[in-house]
Amino acid sequence: MKKKYCIAVTGLNAIDSPGPGISVIRGIRDSKDFDCRIIGFAYESLEPGIYMHDIIDKTYQIPYPSSGTDALMERLNYIHATEGLDVIIPNFDAELYSFIKLEPKLKEMGIKVFLPTLEQFEERHKVNLPKFGQKYNIRVPFSREIFSSNEIYGLSKDFTYPLVVKGKYYDAYIAYSAEQAINYFGKISSKWGLPIVIQEFIKGTEYNVIGLGDGKGNTIAAVPMRKQYITDKGKAWGGITIEDKDLLKITDSFLSQTKWRGGFELEMMKSPKNEYFLLEINPRIPAWVYLAVGAGQNIPEAVVKLALGEEVEPFKTYQTGKMFVRYSWDMIVDLDDFQKISTFGEL
Amino acid sequence: MKINKNVSISENGFVFNPTTGESFTVNPIGVEIINMIKMHSPEEEIKKFILEKYATDSSGFDKDFYDFIQMLKSYNLFDEENEENEN
Amino acid sequence: MKNTDKIKYERPIIKRLDAGIPNKFGLRTEYTPMTHIDNVSVKSLVAEFGSPLFVVSEKTIRNTYNQTKRAFTLRYPKVQFAWSYKTNYLDAVCHVFHQEGSWAEVVSGFEYDKAIANGVNGKNIIFNGPDKSESDIEKAINNDSLLHIDHLDELYMVIEMAEKTNKKPKVSIRVNMDTGIYPMWDRFGFNYETGQAWDALNKIMFSQKLELMGLHCHIGTFMLAPYAYSTAAYKLADLALAVEKKFNHNIKYIDLGGGFPSKNTLKGSFLPGNDSNPSIDEFAEAISSALINAGFHPEKLPLLILETGRALIDDAGYLISSVIANKRLSSGKRATIIDAGVNIMFTSFWYDHKVSPAQPFTHYTEDTVLYGPLCMNIDVIRENISLPLLNKGDNLVISMVGAYNMTQWMQFITLRPKIVMIDLNGKVHLIRDSETNATLTDLERVPEHLKKFDL
Numbered sequence: 001m002k003k004k005y006c007i008a009v010t011g012l013n014a015i016d017s018p019g020p021g022i023s024v025i026r027g028i029r030d031s032k033d034f035d036c037r038i039i040g041f042a043y044e045s046l047e048p049g050i051y052m053h054d055i056i057d058k059t060y061q062i063p064y065p066s067s068g069t070d071a072l073m074e075r076l077n078y079i080h081a082t083e084g085l086d087v088i089i090p091n092f093d094a095e096l097y098s099f100i101k102l103e104p105k106l107k108e109m110g111i112k113v114f115l116p117t118l119e120q121f122e123e124r125h126k127v128n129l130p131k132f133g134q135k136y137n138i139r140v141p142f143s144r145e146i147f148s149s150n151e152i153y154g155l156s157k158d159f160t161y162p163l164v165v166k167g168k169y170y171d172a173y174i175a176y177s178a179e180q181a182i183n184y185f186g187k188i189s190s191k192w193g194l195p196i197v198i199q200e201f202i203k204g205t206e207y208n209v210i211g212l213g214d215g216k217g218n219t220i221a222a223v224p225m226r227k228q229y230i231t232d233k234g235k236a237w238g239g240i241t242i243e244d245k246d247l248l249k250i251t252d253s254f255l256s257q258t259k260w261r262g263g264f265e266l267e268m269m270k271s272p273k274n275e276y277f278l279l280e281i282n283p284r285i286p287a288w289v290y291l292a293v294g295a296g297q298n299i300p301e302a303v304v305k306l307a308l309g310e311e312v313e314p315f316k317t318y319q320t321g322k323m324f325v326r327y328s329w330d331m332i333v334d335l336d337d338f339q340k341i342s343t344f345g346e347l
Numbered sequence: 348m349k350i351n352k353n354v355s356i357s358e359n360g361f362v363f364n365p366t367t368g369e370s371f372t373v374n375p376i377g378v379e380i381i382n383m384i385k386m387h388s389p390e391e392e393i394k395k396f397i398l399e400k401y402a403t404d405s406s407g408f409d410k411d412f413y414d415f416i417q418m419l420k421s422y423n424l425f426d427e428e429n430e431e432n433e434n
Numbered sequence: 435m436k437n438t439d440k441i442k443y444e445r446p447i448i449k450r451l452d453a454g455i456p457n458k459f460g461l462r463t464e465y466t467p468m469t470h471i472d473n474v475s476v477k478s479l480v481a482e483f484g485s486p487l488f489v490v491s492e493k494t495i496r497n498t499y500n501q502t503k504r505a506f507t508l509r510y511p512k513v514q515f516a517w518s519y520k521t522n523y524l525d526a527v528c529h530v531f532h533q534e535g536s537w538a539e540v541v542s543g544f545e546y547d548k549a550i551a552n553g554v555n556g557k558n559i560i561f562n563g564p565d566k567s568e569s570d571i572e573k574a575i576n577n578d579s580l581l582h583i584d585h586l587d588e589l590y591m592v593i594e595m596a597e598k599t600n601k602k603p604k605v606s607i608r609v610n611m612d613t614g615i616y617p618m619w620d621r622f623g624f625n626y627e628t629g630q631a632w633d634a635l636n637k638i639m640f641s642q643k644l645e646l647m648g649l650h651c652h653i654g655t656f657m658l659a660p661y662a663y664s665t666a667a668y669k670l671a672d673l674a675l676a677v678e679k680k681f682n683h684n685i686k687y688i689d690l691g692g693g694f695p696s697k698n699t700l701k702g703s704f705l706p707g708n709d710s711n712p713s714i715d716e717f718a719e720a721i722s723s724a725l726i727n728a729g730f731h732p733e734k735l736p737l738l739i740l741e742t743g744r745a746l747i748d749d750a751g752y753l754i755s756s757v758i759a760n761k762r763l764s765s766g767k768r769a770t771i772i773d774a775g776v777n778i779m780f781t782s783f784w785y786d787h788k789v790s791p792a793q794p795f796t797h798y799t800e801d802t803v804l805y806g807p808l809c810m811n812i813d814v815i816r817e818n819i820s821l822p823l824l825n826k827g828d829n830l831v832i833s834m835v836g837a838y839n840m841t842q843w844m845q846f847i848t849l850r851p852k853i854v855m856i857d858l859n860g861k862v863h864l865i866r867d868s869e870t871n872a873t874l875t876d877l878e879r880v881p882e883h884l885k886k887f888d889l
Contacts, residue, residue: 045451065704066705068708068709069708097705169704189702193702193703193704194703338370339361339363339370342370343357343359343360343361344359362448371448371449372448373446373448373449374444374796374798374823376445377446401442402443403825407826408443411446412446414762415447415448418448418762
């Protein structure tokens, strides 16, 4: 008989700028090696995943990362007592810090995660990207962090417009003038705090690589993709797997040097001179992970196995030319469900 | 004071206003007050009930009661049209 | 029915469920009530000493001090702390630090005299800062105190005083430098990169009238980047080794100042400080490994001096306050007025202080703006905090207020409140009384011709 694991997943916001949770769950549910009970962790009462009862067995609201790890731990204790969690897969950048910090405590409780170390997590931070590029010999756009909008007028010393204004965790805008940059500074900093990262704008075509490192320097999975259609929020609405030895080489080199542990996404820009620039490293599985599953590399399943301490054979191949096309779907929901999650925080 | 008759309130404090599509949460003492208003209890009766049940004084509760009613009004939970006929 | 048999009252609230687009940035809620500080009940403190009331925990000071000291002594053999007076110069607080073995670090004649009056031996006083008068310097020289020179004018004054007193003053220079952080503090001391610091050291050595004891720097405040300290330590070590090479003179100590953060949450930061601010171990590791690897002869390893203030005292301070009133703003937002304002809570300008109710409450909360009692628009303790439903007269405890508030506080609009210390046995001591009108009016004089008026 197959083993059954209780797996909690965050990022259930399958909206127009989707969190990865639902795709991660689909991958896990595809596994032929184990059965699972899926627990959703939600922050807001309208995250679509909460209402997808055929995909998620039960959802609990958890406190925002900004409430601190004590509040989170208290909630996890409660949930664990009811559910007996085996694995948690966090899918938001902003919550990773808390889960990485809690890893030892979770381990004592018998709950496994498979996440980068705090050093890996901090090192790849947007703010530290220039240093990162230098250390691992990866080409990155020039960037620096700023703490006040007053610094923007002085930027013309090091940058030419347009430039990219980025938040610490999320959001990026292209600014064509200092006025625009100041506007974006205000917009992003009010949501994500300081610092703000100013990055050189690289013209070109964007490519992404989804991958999984085993924490020992080995590449367990790696699938490159080109975005085919990008929404006004910068999210891929369609994408296609490609064969690109350079991208795979960069990924292998990234993993062997950093010994990255866990899922990740490399956001790369290919300049007109065919040079790759690393724009950003997302320290978690991206929302388009199901494309990798469809192309032959079930990354969510592998994450679960690695978290449980099982040996996982590296994926050697994937199908190129596989596409994903995202679509939205209006679920019909009873007010009763909304009432339950709103007042009790579970459904 | 008349709560819009379509407004439903559940035991655990979930309030739904079908005319606007908005929903609210209310704490237990708030549920008691709304239910009494729905039963057409006059203001004095509500105050008397609360003062007998809870450890508070009349001036303290008056202020909170007024504030609560204001909030219910601002959320359009009162039936304004029928209000005048009643008075 | 007696009032005591009745159910605890909570005011009725209705909250709209604004479950719009899921976002990832929520309000902090302080869930647990804080009914006691070091096992002394908040209510009893208020009953005896009034509200607002600052409370200092002796136990927390000693624990924090010992943990911090251990973080450094585990990694470096010679460590000395000097208590930063300006962070909190209440005599009782200073005495706790001196009992633990801390020297005194002062930045004015006033603080210097306070340290002497507290019984600190002049040899164990570090005199920092840009403003030292001639008489301050003379006093410091006669007491063998450590003078940390800030600028050339001061250096020349110290040389003059050395001639006058016929003594060899013990001096260090303060060095500023680029440690890769922003803003760079270059207003204090001599700059490293431009060669000012090396120049000043040469002047000191060639004068032969001063005894060069050490090198000092203090790179910033509430620093969140441990690596900056390792850069600072390398640069000071570089100067020390250069002095040794050129003059065959050993630098006795390297003073890396302070600037370590407490666990408070800076405004605008996403994660609470308690989770995200680096621990003292990370700073100790950065500093110690830089010094150990700098190339000193093992027997001539300099003493490491630390002047950390905030990280040692912030946690030990609480401010108890009471609810004056609740009101509703025109925007519909809840406002709560408490009796502690920015006049005594200076740090609310840069921290989102943790605020905990001092009595049990239910899980119902309201988004609230927390105002102080001053008739001044800027008097805001928290712009936005999710708080349980508080009644008039309820108490709140504001945590981590031990640094700077009890020195930077202002006598403005109202008088400053009492400060108590809870000792290791849970006994409460008044360590500063509240001010009276006479505290202030005694200093004032009304000219004779202004005395009479008819209204």
